Amino acid sequence: MGKNILVITGSPRKHGNSSMLADAFIKGALKMGHTVNRFDSAFKAIGGCRACDACWSKGTACFYEDGFSELAPMLEEADVIVFVSPLYWFGMSAQLKAAIDKMYAYDKPDCSNALKIKESLLLTCAAEKDTAVFDGIIGTYRGIANYLNWSDAGVLAVPSVYKIGEITHTGALEKAELLGSSL
Known part of the structure; x- marks a missing residue:
């Protein structure tokens, strides 16, 4: 039986x-x-969580x-969630972070539609060559997965790509596709 995956x-x-990377994984x-x-969060108007506690x-x-x-x-139907982001200042993009912050509603005791996500993945890339720059985004991702009791199904962090299309010369698209087929 196939899984319902949200990218x-x-x-x-x-x-x-x-x-x-997202296309190859898919x-x-x-x-x-x-x-x-x-779901391409950067092309949606998502405001940050206002901590109003009026969820639900x-x-x-x-x-x-x-x-x-x-x-x-889409979150409520997903079995697997995949976060895909360029690395911005050692973390995920603000657009993705805003979407994640609003997931706070699903952690509340009065949540009426609990998430059924069991697995998660992170795909990220950066212009920097030093892979240590990924420590922040990977740490944040793993913290989220651990907190929500998701099984970490993989991380793909690709250094040294900036210009559009540079990733095609790294072998990362093949790795992303393999991650997608490994679930």
């Missing part, structure tokens, strides 16, 4: 290197018969209606 991207650069997952939904008070995860309203049903 959330965070790059504001269309067709960039991290977007290509290709592998689809080959295995999984269902895949993709209107029957929806977030009191404020924005792009997260489109993401919430």
